[in-house]
Amino acid sequence: MGNCGSSKPCRPSPTPPEKPALVVRLYGSDSCPIAWRIRISLLYKGVAVQFLPSDSPIIRGPLLRCGADVMTGSAYELLQYVDSRFPRPPEVATDGVGKDTEVALAVAARLQHRSVERHVDGMVRRAAEMAEKGGGKRKTTMTTMTAMTAVAERSGIARWYGELVELMLEHAQMEERLVFPTLERIMHRGVREVALANEQHARDLPMMNGIKEDIKSLMAMEVGTSLYQEGLQNLVFRLKTLQEHCKEHFQEEERELLPLFEAACRARREERDNSRWLEQMMGAMGATHSHLFPFFMAGLLPQEAMQYVDLVCRWIKDSQRVVSMLRSLTVPWEEEHTRRPLFATVP
Known part of the structure; x- marks a missing residue:
């Protein structure tokens, strides 16, 4: 349960790591919305992720290395892999949400x-x-x-x-x-x-x-x-x-x-x-989807949060803006130096 009753906005509860020795490496462009979305999904699931900026002309799109597994593909395919490899809820592959x-x-x-x-x-x-x-x-x-x-x-x-x-x-x-x-x-x-x-x-x-x-x-x-x-x-x-x-x-x-x-x-x-x-x-x-975005997202339950991320990535055409929004969600995690899900799990 999150301590939404604290003096700060809703904060998530600590989550035990999947496996302490496992570190997922994510290669991709620092300006790629898909790479940031994959990173958010991994951090949310409590998985240690090492993001390695890469603008290789050979690899098109993000590349995910998890142990012996090496994965590339569309955003949905990579999110499906994340869900299958780390089954703790919620599902992050929300393809089809809000297509209309x-x-x-x-x-x-x-x-x-x-x-x-x-x-x-x-x-x-x-x-x-x-x-x-x-x-x-x-x-x-x-x-x-x-x-x-x-x-x-x-x-x-x-x-x-x-x-x-x-x-x-x-x-x-x-x-x-x-x-x-x-x-x-x-x-x-x-x-x-x-x-x-x-x-x-x-x-x-x-x-x-x-x-x-x-x-x-x-x-x-x-x-x-x-x-x-x-x-x-x-x-x-x-x-x-x-x-x-x-x-x-x-x-x-x-x-x-x-x-x-x-x-x-x-x-x-x-x-x-x-x-x-x-x-x-x-x-x-504008404020909700800029400096208030982490605050807004902290009020959503896990599956709701991933649905909103899906809507942001699907419907906001300015990729720089999308990257800025997703990047802002990693700041609390990076500042606290602890592996936690990014969104609130409040009742």
């Missing part, structure tokens, strides 16, 4: 919902733990270490919430720019659902800003006082309210709006090419 634009758009939107939900759930748990384990202790009974820990947790939850708000706002803005106008223009019967979704967005924004102000006030309070404890309890209440609103809003979108949106995309197919729609969706969420 309409399906891909719906899959991407639902995965974004899941990430937001789990980050909110994690913040609720963490704030509740902070309130339970010592926010109300008298200052005279708090050790220096306890006070320092409380301050660090407070700062961590402030950073966590800041990134969460950025992700939530960008997702909402993407829907307002791309999804809702399409429904209103093509599917007139979706106007009522669009109006309701816009109303929910407007309702949640003051609540999100209020939580931000609560955290800001908490940062200025003295740890261990009754006022600080009251502030923590209020934060827990506000976060639980946001949690309920998010679940309700996402359920309604997935039950009402997304099926209408898929139908609208099919109708649009008769008028023009749909192939750039998912790329436009991801382009409209």
